[in-house]
Amino acid sequence: MDFKSIYNVYFIGIGGIGMSALARYFVANNKRVAGYDKTRTEITDGLMALGVEIHFEDGVKNINESFLNKDSTLVIYTPAMPVEHNELNYFVNNNFKVFKRSKVLGLITENTFCLAVAGTHGKTTTTSILGHLLYECNKPITAFLGGISENYNSNFISNGTEVTVVEADEFDRSFLTLKPDMACITSMDADHLDVYGEAEALKDSFMDFAKCLKPNGKLFIKNGLSIQGITYGIEDESDYSVQNIKIEKGTYVFNVKTPKKVLENLKFNLPGRHNLSNALIALAMAVEYGCPHQQLVKALASYKGVKRRFTYHIKTDDFVFIDDYAHHPQEINAVHQAVREMYPGKKVLAVFQPHLYSRTRDFVEDFAESLSKFDAVILLDIYPARELPIEGVTSAWLLGKIDLKNKQLVSKEELISRIRESQANVVLTLGAGDIGEEVKHIKKEFSIAS
Template identity: 65%
Template sequence: MNLKDIHNVYFIGIGGIGMSALARYFKFIDKNVAGYDKTKTPLVDDLIELGIDIHLEDSVDLILQDFKSIENTLVIYTPAVPNSHKELCFFMENGFQVKKRSEVLGIITKDTFCFAVAGTHGKTTTSSILAHLLKETQTPLVAFLGGISEDFNSNFVLEGTEYSVVEADEYDRSFLQLSPDVACITSMDADHLDIYGSDEEIKKSFNDFAKKLNPNGKLLVRNGLPLKGITYGLDDESDYCITNIVIEHGTYIFDLKTPEEILKNVRFNKPGKHNLLNGLAAFAMAAQAISQPRRLAEALASFKGVQRRFSYQIKENNFVFIDDYAHHPTEIEAVHQAVSEMHPNKKVTVVFQPHLYSRTQDFVDGFASSLARFDAILLLDIYPAREEPIEGVTSSWLLDKIENQNKKLVEKSELVSAIANTEPEVLVTMGAGDIGLEVSRLKKELTYAS
């Protein structure tokens, strides 16, 4: 498929974080863009402000006539859309060019020097740091991010087309559509078992991804993963490593060792050892193509962050409110480690919204164990996303498994009073569902209450 021959681009699921970045890209290169999404969100509102026509009902009649031209229309859909979707069926049955988001990313990036970040955790933060480092070194890049970068105030960056930064998503084996020049694998924990069926199949897919590198490509892997590549880690044995860590006023200060030199007194402001690893991975990736190690290290200090990745909403002496996207037991443990390190000896309440029935079922014991570490737990109902309910898989079931007496199942409407009753010094909201839409309301009401 030649994108030059495409005039109309129609998105099914346009409001998704990855899909909306692609929609912005096509809008910025002067394509005619429209789409469907089932929910009106701030991302959808932003796209509408760009002049993109979006409707919220699955109806072929609502598709603008321009996008019913087979010859010059590309249809992009997210795997989260069911096969029974009327609009998707219409395009499929009538011979349109219909592609998944990952396929289109592969087409866009094949003529660029492609950086691809893979892993079950850390993709969005690592790719956002990488985009920031490249911009700070005046590297011409396009970036498709899985979150809103606070440095760019967007999930899409267009500073040129010579280099590209993408998240290599393992869901639905999407990352096998890419052919990166520099790739990184941050983690290979079990996830998406509804797709893969077993931990072994997930690890196999990451091995398959590693083989997708261009002939002279370079693979970076977190030290300890069962893959051969350039290693990074918080230990002296890695090719890229961080040593001599100290914390001053919430900022990490450390030495960064590369295969060639040691960079002293590097600074990084995002809390948590997991974020230190994300920053190191981004630095190591950038260093494979950009020969400015000191400038790359300096740029780490100015990285602002990603919305919903350990994002401070309120930071006062007597009360701290943090929001995070964590939706896997490993991620919850990483958030707990970061909170404990940055706010020691504080009473911490967590509000968690489980994401997907299948993930809750697959990792219920891990969720129970990681959540029990907090001083108080408020649990919301499971956010179903693309799934139908699974009998017996409920938040009540999860709650019963949490070995902590200070726990409660709550409705969103009860959150403010439930939070107040736990008397937290630190509040953490977590989850990949629509809990993020509650954050601004909680911030206002909790600020007023305090």
């Protein structure tokens, strides 16, 4: 597609984290941007502050007339939209240029030097670290993030257009639209079985993604995965390996062994070995791209994180409140490892909102095992997202499988009082649904007490 002939870009589902990053890209490239979303949020407010026209009721009558010209308008939609969506059907039936977000991302990146981050866990953090490293090394990058970077308060980083950094999303095989020059695969744990059916089909899609690299492209693989590539790992014999790990005042201090030399005394401020692994692969890709080592060391130390990825909201000697997007058993395990490493001996309460009926059904035993590692657990009802209920799949069913005495299922209205009753030293909110909306209430209540 020749984007020069496009003057208007209309988004259906503009408030999504990936969609809003694309919207910011087109605003930065002087296109007129508008869109629909179901709910007004901080993300949509941020876009409207840039001049983006957004409405929250599905109906063609709400669309500015200039966006109804099929010759000059590109329509981008998220696959999360229901098939009966009125606006989407109007654009399709009237032969507009209508593409999924992933298709447009592929078109944007195909004529750039593209660095893509794939994996069932760690994509957003790794992408944001990589974008930050390249930006701080003054590379001409455009980075599309799946979360809000604490360094830039945005899911979009721009310092030029020659290099792109993107998340390669495995959901509905979206990442197969990309043609990266460099790519990494952080993990291939079973997920999205509502789309793939079986774990083996998900692994096959990662194999297909590996074949999408441009000729002479470089593929980085977490050590232990069943794909060939440049390996990375922690305290092992990988091509890139973290060595001599110490924790000083809550900060990791370590060395990195590369194929050519050892980088010494690097610092990284996010807790958890999973985050250390994310930092390592981002560093390895930046090294292979050609960034100066000393600039990378400085840039890594200045990385602040991504909102809702082990985000501290209260941090005192007596009480700690952390929010995280973890919505898969392996992600919960990673958060557990991090919090035990940073707060040994403290009573830890996990407040978890399961995300999707199908994911809860498919991994119920693994969720129960992961959650049983905490000292106490509070469950909220399942967040349905795009799904209808599945008979018998409930938070009460999951609760019954958790091997803990201190466990309960509560409503959002009861949540703060139940957290207070727990007398926990460390409180975690976990999940990918609307549990993030409860964070501000919890923070307000316990900041007063702290």
